[in-house]
Amino acid sequence: MARINQNYIKLQGRYLFSDIGKRTREFIAANPDAPIIKLGIGDTTQPLPPAIIAALKEAVDEMADPSSYKGYGPEQGYDFLREAIATSDFQARGADIQPDEILVSDGSKCDTGNILDIFAQGANKIAISDPSYPVYVDTNVMAGNTGPVMENGQYEGLVYLPCNPDNEWTPAIPDEHVDLIYLVSPNNPTGTTINRARLQEWVAYALENHAIIFFDAAYERYITDPDLPHSIYEIDGAKECAIEFRSFSKTAGFTGVRCAFTVVPKTLMGTDEDDNSVSINDLWTRRMTTKFNGVSYPVQKAAAAVYTPEGAAQVDEVIQYYLANAKTIRKGFQEAGLTCYGGMNSPYIWVKTPGSMTSWDFFDLMLNQLNIVGTPGSGFGPSGEGYFRFTAFNTQEKTEEAIARITSFDWASM
């Protein structure tokens, strides 16, 4: 009898985006001419820049010619890409990361889920911010690192780190001991960032507790403030306590192209049952070489083009475009008298709903009165209740039109 992984039974249904879709479809059916604008989707919309298109085409041409055709590549990624990443993303910022500490993959969603493969099931205390990207929680449930779900929607056994205006949406160091910690900066959904001093505190905590930080920096390219760290390895000691997740999805429009990477320093150690130190880089390399067969060659060539002078400049232009949208949204809500966070070093704007309005009440208000679709903050965890996420990924025209509606709405009546 084929026994299934019982942990999957604990998973709650994921209704957030299907509920949003359902309510939106129903509204459109009843109001077919409503000029709906979507500011909810966390997906890129601007085309790939010319340097990346050129690199893709060149690589496709190589695949057509027997003398340059590429079969299997190294599972960890081609050296040309790992070297470009190490040099440009890390060494250039003073972080001493080497190419063999970089493992190229097809996405951060895969990486943040798969990383749990190499850690003991149920033996680590795991801390996750609330609100957060739902994949962190779900993959821990699947891996058997939690108990059943509780009445408040949280899972037994996880340590939730509440984020709120009082801690500037940056999780506070927990009173209890934890072993694995998810930190995200710039944050999804709140759009806020972790500054150098706070990150240094977390690194100190992790070193003291022999804990490992999973640092998700998928949105680092949206950082404009020169004082903010882009990588956790800009912090002393992080190479002994942190894995970093990076992605080309939001930085270079690769959501449909698929390329990302993990940084696993050779100095990072875990502990086995006999209290021996074990290299995390060795374990992750073994995991990736056994259960993965490398990223598509043309995709790796495209990713490498992000590091050429032309590619970098073109990518920056797209980022500036999204950041301008973010500024428009942030400014609009501020003018409307609503409190909002993020939107400065991030494509996400996190808005406090007026009065005691719930996230879903606000969703209905936005949809029905203003024909704007966003994402209820409660979908990212209990601490997201009373908040709402907007994204900067629509076009400039649509974004400006949406904000014109928002600023001309009578918010005082709410």
Next chain:
Amino acid sequence: MARINQNYIKLQGRYLFSDIGKRTREFIAANPDAPIIKLGIGDTTQPLPPAIIAALKEAVDEMADPSSYKGYGPEQGYDFLREAIATSDFQARGADIQPDEILVSDGSKCDTGNILDIFAQGANKIAISDPSYPVYVDTNVMAGNTGPVMENGQYEGLVYLPCNPDNEWTPAIPDEHVDLIYLVSPNNPTGTTINRARLQEWVAYALENHAIIFFDAAYERYITDPDLPHSIYEIDGAKECAIEFRSFSKTAGFTGVRCAFTVVPKTLMGTDEDDNSVSINDLWTRRMTTKFNGVSYPVQKAAAAVYTPEGAAQVDEVIQYYLANAKTIRKGFQEAGLTCYGGMNSPYIWVKTPGSMTSWDFFDLMLNQLNIVGTPGSGFGPSGEGYFRFTAFNTQEKTEEAIARITSFDWASM
């Protein structure tokens, strides 16, 4: 203290291909002018056919234009590809498989490893052919489905199904009860196939035991014998007891492009702790939508081109090219008086070493005397000892030259 997955400590080093590389490099260093020919590598060498190149380029052009740019696609794959697969690979052969039973991925290596995520750890008796593709065993070790390694190189807790000339390299139905069974046809490394009658026996066994068969058909396109099944779903009852793994790697030269898929029928059920039936398709869909973000859009367009009339004809030409090489190798060894298997519906030829020669002795003979590199059968498991794998993936010229050396060698002296 971050505790690591202790099961990784059980894994043996994987020295097969690095040992091959090391011995080969040392030989070349000592004999720099030796005309080495590699018939060991299981990787495609012929370029992508024009229809696939054209599809890739068209998709890249779409990514350059805001009106056709694609961000995130469905995690399970685009409908255009799932429909083409269901129609051409299954319905056309009389197997009633629907598009929503197909989940597109970036590789069969990932799929055959990741599938274990949805099954209970340590609660299933797992049967694996010996010899076999090492990933089946290694991923079960990592997932905690085995005990430690034993003296013979096998892992405690796994049921090894010995394959040998007596059973025509097709595993016999085990005497004991097992829950999960790996079957591979055409086989890697033996190049042999499972015929309809034998496959029907396995399906009957699985149905009776509520077991699930993992059917790896990555090489199905090499089948030329019209009596051999290409899919397990050509067998009645298989939709209630089998998952099938397919790949574009060896069928369409996608080893460096990355696309594959699993077939998980909606009628396939597993059992939870409370003895309830649970849909395996639901579990796998949940796994893939949570821990995976879809295959690169241009790659999916390229895969769809394999199902166009031009694409299919061009892909068939490449397959014929490799099959001609396989025939050359098989014929050569037969002329030389050696016993061999496979090479008829498969790109692999499995040669019995002369006399009592070990797999590694034969490796050294081939390298030193004939300057040909192949793969020792013992690297695929204990039952592979005394055998040797050759592949048909080199060029026609090199393959013919290698076989000329083999047929002119004095085998009688061995």
